[in-house]
Amino acid sequence: MSARDSDSELQRLLTELFDGALDNDSATRLQQRLSTDADARGLYLDYCEMHAALAWEHGQVIVDIEPVAVPPEPWRLRASMIWLAAMAASLLLIGAASWWLDDTHAVPSGPAIASIEQRIDAKIVAGGQEWNRDALCKGSYDLRQGLLQVKYNTGVTVCIEAPAQFEAISADRLVLHSGRVSANVPAEGIGFTVETPEADVVDFGTEFSVEAGTGESEVHVFDGHVQVQPKALPDQPTETVDLRTDQAVRIADATHQAFGIDLAKDRFIRSFVEPKVQYVEAVRALNPTAYYRMPIRQRGLLCSPADYSGQVLIGEGQRPACAPGFVGSSLRVGGRSIGRGARVENTPEIGSQFTLMAWVYADGRPNNAILATNVTKKRGCFEWTLDDKTGRLKIRVDNQNGDAVECFDTEPIKLQTWQHYAATCDGKILKLFRAGRMIDSKPCVPISKQASQPLYFGTNWRGKHLWEGRIDEFAIFDYAVSEEQMKELL
């Protein structure tokens, strides 16, 4: 029987099994159904396979695959952490939805409170209509898509990432109902306050980020000093907390008490400016032919040199096509973002000797997900992808005879962490590196030079096999960077 033709009882039993809890009566009934009905048994097994495939593909099944006898405890710990993360995210959505449903908003009016300095694929709705002005007036806003940077007269700069619901109150106060904001506050802006449902966050000259709407608020201080004042509950005093550089707290709605958490350096978009740091300077010292630092731009994919710049591809979604990177920002692809990768028409030639190098961050391991490729139809010479069976990163290069040479990582790509990968070819040997260490190599006959081919990041030329995560600091060289040079970079 077709999966969609199953009866309502079987649907209920399978839903309870995979999405809830199967009670004893339902378990007994499922056993009866499967023992007497071959079609039901077939559908049950189909469901088991599909659930397993989806869970594995989306990184829900995390197992320790190591050459030791691993007790089950780490799995349970990780499973519980995933569960907690899911719960937190769930609460975020509940909070966001209820706030929006309960409120009716007027169109913001009056004098401008802050100017909108940059919109990156931003869709703002206020008072039921799209807000296209270049300033925020007093009122409520729903940032449904993209990224916004606003600046106050005091010099305070705030980045707001979709999805977010907020109110512009005054030049020194922003109410964040849900979402993420990051503020950079100069001396003139001291006292700038971000109010969340759980607390007031008062700044004393600093850089900090706030996330709200999870039934709790988080405050992360990257530099300077802020004061967190949890809102008082009836008959229950709350304590003000002073936070300094590299400190973070969470305030739960139920208790309004702050407790310390780890600083989230990877979560918030804090600046539109790409910082110059040691890694970047070290890469530049190796003279890349093209260096994509993935700075935040409206649709643009900037390259140094600019001749090789390209286009960020956009689709449906909410979060911007950029995200915090290993350095500055990164290209975000897939998931809930509008990012669908990037395309470069005019590309540097990739010939018999080359190096491809990038920082990558995976949120999942989709089959054949593309990190980068210049293959279109039957042309092009390299694909840097996840292996369809194992979730390992692999580099595939076509040699002169048209045969494919492949180098593989030894383990599935780690999720939710930045990793440095590089692939090099010196005209004789193709090598794959992780964290500066060579992990695979194969003889590779020099690749014939080809006419310039479009280059794709995070997608193939058909817009399929999307990467699920982020790509940063992608550099291309016309020679093979050595292992020693690689280690010095890192």
Next chain:
Amino acid sequence: MSDHQLEFVQLLTSHQGRLYAYVISMLGNPDQARDVMQETNAVLWQKSDDFQSGTNFAAWMMQTAYYQVMAHRQKMNRERLVFDDAMTAELAEVAAQRNDLMEQRHAKLQDCLAKLSDTHRDLIRARYQDGFELAVIAQTMNRKTNAIKQALFRARAALIDCVKLNSDDALTGGSS
């Protein structure tokens, strides 16, 4: 890591989806299946020197998993088990017969996900990527939990039909 260990890691990694499906089939409980899967991996590692390159890894893995499921059943309170011994053995046999085809079906999953309606794809993402409970998904989408249950069932059903038949017709059901 030796060449043998490298090959072993690759085989173990590439069979994790199949292992999870096989163990869930026998237990009828995703949480218990994860624990047994982890225990099975540990046992496979302990016996990795016994594995001979070129032999049927999947068959060896499933045999080991079967014994781990049986050991797990011995430890568990009967009330927490979904199936009796006879049904477990029967499901193990049928699931093992189908397991070889899973790889082929899994390869079509991305294409089939892309063909889902937007609503169904969002549901799958909320459930598997974000790990949301159905009640939360319902609240977010401003729909009743029962409607989400049915829609999620249909989304999975459409994917099952698609990976088995790879037919576009299976995916035109739209959202519900």
